[in-house]
Amino acid sequence: MKRNVTIAAVTAAVLIGGTAAATVAFADSDGDRDRASTRPAGTVSLADDRDERADDASDDRSDGRAPAAAKSARISLDEAVAAALKSVPGTVTEAELDRDDDDHDGRTVWELDVRGSDDKWHDVTVDADNGKVLKSREDDDRDDRAPRSSAVTLNEAAAAALKTAPGTITSIGLDDDDDDDHKGGKGKVLRWDVDITGKDGKQHELKVDAKTAKVTVDRDDDGDDDRDDRDDD
The missing domain is CATH 1.20.5 (Single alpha-helices involved in coiled-coils or other helix-helix interfaces)
Known part of the structure; x- marks a missing residue:
């Protein structure tokens, strides 16, 4: 018992x-949940790390979009610029060839920034297959201090870039960011930044001086930077 x-x-x-x-x-x-919610600033959780890796992977995938868009486009840069300016008179300061996955079922389009004759910024989307303007809207978020024009036009800069790296331009834009190489130090330089999918199968990044149309090679996809620097070496 x-x-x-x-x-x-x-x-x-x-x-x-x-x-x-x-x-x-x-x-x-x-x-643990309480400690996680009060984690000091600057620390990264496993979930945050996974999210960052997913974003990086998405960026890596997007890098292959330009060559694909270049192959499928039937409308040239010149034709896209003409269509955009017919819709919104002014000056095109940027054009990019891309796949529109949001609004137009993944079709290839030209996306152009236009400084209109009405002194407003406009976003214009042109179908890269038939040249039709798919969308045009005012861009109220665009920095009004962004460069609006230059002595060398977009079409002239494109022609100069293609002489250096024949192929298809996938992106071109007027930029006035600081340039560390300008006259041996930092300074504002107005230039056209141009991305080209070359006939050689490589991706090329070029700079075209917006005053002189002089072309310098910023990078190509074999990892070499600045052809002028290589020549000096």
């Missing part, structure tokens, strides 16, 4: 102990 009582007591203790252990486990779990 005493033996049975002892066994019952031990069983009860185990049950109570198990309940207590479960309570502690839940408390620890809650504590």
Whole structure:
């Protein structure tokens, strides 16, 4: 009889102990959640790290869009610019060939920035298959201090770039960012930044001086930077 009582007591203790252990486990779990919610700024959780890796992978995939768009486009840059300016008179300061996955079922389009004769910025989307203007809207978010024109036009800059790297232009834009190489130091330089999918199968990044149309090679996809620097070496 005493033996049975002892066994019952031990069983009860185990049950109570198990309940207590479960309570502690839940408390620890809650504590972890609390600690996670009060994690110091600058630390990264595993979930955050996964999100960042997913974003990086998405960026890597998007890098292959330009060559694909270049192969499928039937409308040239010149034709896209003409269509955009017919819709919105002014000056085109940027044009990019891309796949429109959001509004037009992944078709290839030219996306152009136009500084209109009405002194407003406009975004114009042109179908790269038939030259039809698919969309035109005012861009209220565009920095009004962005360069609006240059001595060398977009078409002239494109022609100069293609002489250096024959192929299809996938992006061209007027830029006035600081240039570390300008006259041996930093300074504002107005230039056209041009991306080309070359006939040689490579991706080329060129700079065209917006005053002189002089072309310099910024990068190509074999990893070499600045052809002028290589020549000097």
